[in-house]
Amino acid sequence: MPGHHTDTHFEYLRDDEAFQELLRHLAEIADLQSTAALLGWDEQVMMPGGGRESRADQKATLQRLIHERRTSERMGELLELLADRELPYDSDEASLIRVTRREYQRLKKVPQALVVELSRAASDGYHCWLKARQDNDFRVFQPALERIYQLHRELADALGYEEHPLDALVDAIEPGLRTADLERIFDALRTELVPMVRTISQHLDRVDDSILRQHFERNKQLLIGRKAVEKIGFDFHRGRQDISVHPFTIALSPADVRYTTRVNEHDFAQCFFACLHEGGHALYAQGIPERFRRTPLRAGASAGFHESQSRLWENLVGRSLQFWEYFLPEMKEVFPTQMKDASAEMIYRAVNKVQPSLIRVEADEVTYNLHIMLRFELEKAVYDAQLTIADLADAWRDKMRSYLGVEPSSDLEGILQDIHWSGRFGACFQSYTLGNIIAAQLYCKVLEQHPDLPEYFRKGDFSPLLSWIREKIHAHGAKFTPEELLLKATGERLTTRPYLDYLKTKYSQVYNVEL
Numbered sequence: 001m002p003g004h005h006t007d008t009h010f011e012y013l014r015d016d017e018a019f020q021e022l023l024r025h026l027a028e029i030a031d032l033q034s035t036a037a038l039l040g041w042d043e044q045v046m047m048p049g050g051g052r053e054s055r056a057d058q059k060a061t062l063q064r065l066i067h068e069r070r071t072s073e074r075m076g077e078l079l080e081l082l083a084d085r086e087l088p089y090d091s092d093e094a095s096l097i098r099v100t101r102r103e104y105q106r107l108k109k110v111p112q113a114l115v116v117e118l119s120r121a122a123s124d125g126y127h128c129w130l131k132a133r134q135d136n137d138f139r140v141f142q143p144a145l146e147r148i149y150q151l152h153r154e155l156a157d158a159l160g161y162e163e164h165p166l167d168a169l170v171d172a173i174e175p176g177l178r179t180a181d182l183e184r185i186f187d188a189l190r191t192e193l194v195p196m197v198r199t200i201s202q203h204l205d206r207v208d209d210s211i212l213r214q215h216f217e218r219n220k221q222l223l224i225g226r227k228a229v230e231k232i233g234f235d236f237h238r239g240r241q242d243i244s245v246h247p248f249t250i251a252l253s254p255a256d257v258r259y260t261t262r263v264n265e266h267d268f269a270q271c272f273f274a275c276l277h278e279g280g281h282a283l284y285a286q287g288i289p290e291r292f293r294r295t296p297l298r299a300g301a302s303a304g305f306h307e308s309q310s311r312l313w314e315n316l317v318g319r320s321l322q323f324w325e326y327f328l329p330e331m332k333e334v335f336p337t338q339m340k341d342a343s344a345e346m347i348y349r350a351v352n353k354v355q356p357s358l359i360r361v362e363a364d365e366v367t368y369n370l371h372i373m374l375r376f377e378l379e380k381a382v383y384d385a386q387l388t389i390a391d392l393a394d395a396w397r398d399k400m401r402s403y404l405g406v407e408p409s410s411d412l413e414g415i416l417q418d419i420h421w422s423g424r425f426g427a428c429f430q431s432y433t434l435g436n437i438i439a440a441q442l443y444c445k446v447l448e449q450h451p452d453l454p455e456y457f458r459k460g461d462f463s464p465l466l467s468w469i470r471e472k473i474h475a476h477g478a479k480f481t482p483e484e485l486l487l488k489a490t491g492e493r494l495t496t497r498p499y500l501d502y503l504k505t506k507y508s509q510v511y512n513v514e515l
């Protein structure tokens, strides 16, 4: 039969007909999913505004086909047939079956009509969000967001949960994690971060970032961002960089990985760190083994693990002194006038300036998680019926004032800043905080084994870090749950300690204060 034995990588079940049929089903599903992802990339990067309606139709049709295939009767039968195969837990085959079964059981609970509605609501939501941004008015987006919330509420009910409706949505992207776990994590962070921000806030003038606020030409920013991403190990023969309203990364396969950035000509950090952040996601996607292509194992372990990769390169590497000792000469070549009097120390301090501010993606490492907590708490309050969608913009302003002491003067600087709620409401942001925590745990571990890593950064050699991450994380794709993968890589469960220690050490030095 054509297509039989196309994948010779799965050795254990090479002659198992049910397994081979499963692989063929999964390959088709993966192709449909990559096609849907490409349509999404095109919509955000290339599509003229007029394409909006036909794109919504195309995406809804694809989502229906994908859902149909992922929950088909035959899929259920194949999983049933494969239930008694004795395989090592860690093997690719066992993992593939396990992950497919988990997804099958979850998706089976979701009516197809809801899948189509969710897709349409997201298409509509994205364009309403863009329009609301143009008008700088949340009310333009509000009806679309209400619809998105209602549908996600239905989704949570369909999926089922024991404690909280958000559990169903959290579990879909962070397998095994619950809302209550997140609340514990946020409590642990809040207890230490709020006083830290307060202490540093008394000495904000100790760090000057005016060097980053000069005029930096757009094309040159794109060029130097690309150069940095190439230096950390991204292969541009198997990927590309583009521009979009909100930076993002998609992988059509490990050999076709695309990330985007955006430029502010008066703030160097925006484009550069968006490149490093998305570059981190993109490195993860390029590091997925080729044999997982066209299988559910081609993804990362979870959204939080994906963010651990972006935050690792963006912050632990890109905001280190050693990185700038290496990279400053590159900067001087592209921006000779702006960087005329710059030293590595000066740039290092500037890119680590703490400033309670309005925009999440531009937030420093110390205040960043407060932005996430705010969003998580607002989502939860809506699900708990303590807040309506109509009240969100005001509630946003109140929380900004109490957590960060700043208040948006417009919706653009407040509730309209992130793309996330344009397609989904609930469990949208926790992955960033989980990513920060996991990145610190991984970095702490790799430093135990390679204490001289920063010395390599100073020479512009990021390969020892990338090799370690490739072996411990990327090589496993989606085989393991986040908890299993973290245990395997670090010997520990999720803990905020390394992350908080990292922040304390770094920022007490940068600000010369006791934290």
Ligand code: ZN
Pocket: 277, 281, 306, 307, 310
């Ligand atoms: Zn990210």
